[in-house]
Amino acid sequence: MMTNACGVDFGTSNSTVGWHRPGQAALLPLEDGKTTLPSVVFFNTEEDSVAVGRAGIAEYLEGYEGRLMRSLKSLLGTSLMEGQTEVHGRNLRFSDLLQMYIDALKQRAESQTGYVLQQAVFGRPVFFVDDDARADKLAEDTLAHIARQAGFRDIEFQYEPIAAAFDYESRITREELVLVVDIGGGTSDFTLIRLSPKAALKLDRQDDILANCGVHIGGTDFDRQLSLASAMPLLGLRSKLKSQAEMPSSAYFNLSTWHTINFAYTRKALSSLQSVYSEALEQDKLDRLFALISKRAGHWLAMQVEDAKIALSTRDHAILQLDEIEAGLTQTITRNEFDQAIARQIDSIESTVKQVLAQAGVLSAAVDTVFFTGGASGVPLLRQRIAALLPLAQVVEGDLHGSIGSGLALDAARRFA
Known part of the structure; x- marks a missing residue:
């Protein structure tokens, strides 16, 4: 039986919509x-238009x-959600940006199902915001309000690692004690669950x-640390x-963090950099920074x-091609340098895995399976540290x-049957 219930995985980097159909793939x-659908909105000033997903990225890269x-999801639960940004010469609330994206996500899913998806x-x-129950609740309430709009x-709502567990459970033939490791764009979440x-x-x-x-650590945090290091x-x-x-660091942190990159282009930020230019000992490096900002190439x-x-x-290595900033500029990054850049974040993730085992009162030897999901879960150092624990x-x-999207679709079919 078809249903108008779906599962929505609104991700920091990418989003999916699942619609349960027995014998068919759930994801639309x-x-x-x-x-x-990349979690991206691009406001095209030249065409006076708005594009989402890959189309938005393509227009941006075309110049x-x-x-x-x-990384719109990263705004949920923060004070930025109450703020505004200037788009097409007018102020637009950040909550309206999220609304545009969720609207597009729903419309595209409905065009595939032929149903009006109401459930x-x-x-x-697990936590939109660490160690702040009020902000965490506000984040969920804000997303619920946007979804209703x-x-x-x-x-x-369902915890993302539990949804991933449901997807894995649909394929197993015996009972297993499973640690679900979900390393997404903005958060790392873990569930220890018995499946059968x-x-x-x-x-x-x-x-x-x-x-x-x-x-609250994920792939965008790895991006930031690697950018700051390399x-x-x-x-x-x-x-x-x-x-x-040392040179003031605020512009560099803004440019290394997906949802604050545009802050580096403000008049105030540019004026602050210009005020210290004459004092800089390596002005050639600041020339590159000004070139990046002038091109809005963050x-x-x-x-x-x-x-x-x-x-x-x-x-074991990767090369940054930075011709957009300066002709012929490249930077080689090694795996070891990447590991060093994200070491603190991996330490926090490892501590959280230990916490989930302690919370359950379960010894590592009792865990049958570690199920990895999330776009950032393939980081080798992360895999090595979790393998050492289990x-x-x-x-x-x-x-x-x-x-996650597939598991949410299963959950939606059960809840709204």
Whole structure:
């Protein structure tokens, strides 16, 4: 039986929509036959138009004047959600940006199903915001309000790692104690859950969930650390002034963080950099920084760093090609340098895995399977550290970008049957 209930995985980097159809793939094609829609909105000033997903990225890379907004999910639960940004000469609330994207996500899904999708289970991280229950609740409430504005009538939430567990459970033949490791663009979430074909028939799974933990670290944090370690020093980060003080760092941190890149283009930020130019000992590096800012190429640079991060998951080195900033400028990054750049983040993730085991009162030897999902879960150092904690568990890799959406579709079909 077809249903108008769907599962929505609104991700920091990519999003999916799942629609449960027995015997068929759950994930719906959302753009160019692909089931993922990059979580991007591009405001094209020249054409006075708005594009989302790959189309928005393509217009930005083609050189159209405008504003590229990415990692919108990272705004939920923060004070930025109450703020505004200037787009096409008018102020636009950040909540309206999210609304545009969720609207597009729903419309594309409905064009595939032929149904008006009124019921949805949205995925959510274990914590939108670490150590702040009020901000975390506000983040969920904000997303629910945006979803209702988009036309979803009945909305439920499910933890993303639990949704991934449901997807894995649909393929197993025996009971397993599974640690789900979901490393997304903005968060790392973990669920220790008992799965089995028989348990999959139950609607209430609380008794099967032994523990849930999460930390606000994900792939975009790896991007930021790699950018600060490898790209930003070429633009003057940690270079010295005549006073022997270091260059102010705010512009570099803004340019290394997806959802704050546009802040580096403001008049105030540019004026601050210009005021210290004459004092800089390495003005050639600041010339590169000004070139980047004048071209509004911050997102372009972030994409080069992201590509290098992905390459370093399978190779021992990657090369940044930075001709957009300066002709012939390149930077080679080694796997070891990447590991060093993200060491603190991996330490926090490892501590969270230990926490979930302690919360459940389970020894590592009792865990049958580690199920990896999330686009950033392929980072080698991350895999090595988790394997060292759970040496006896089998490792299963799910659909890194699709397991959560598929699991949410299953959950939606059960809840709204």
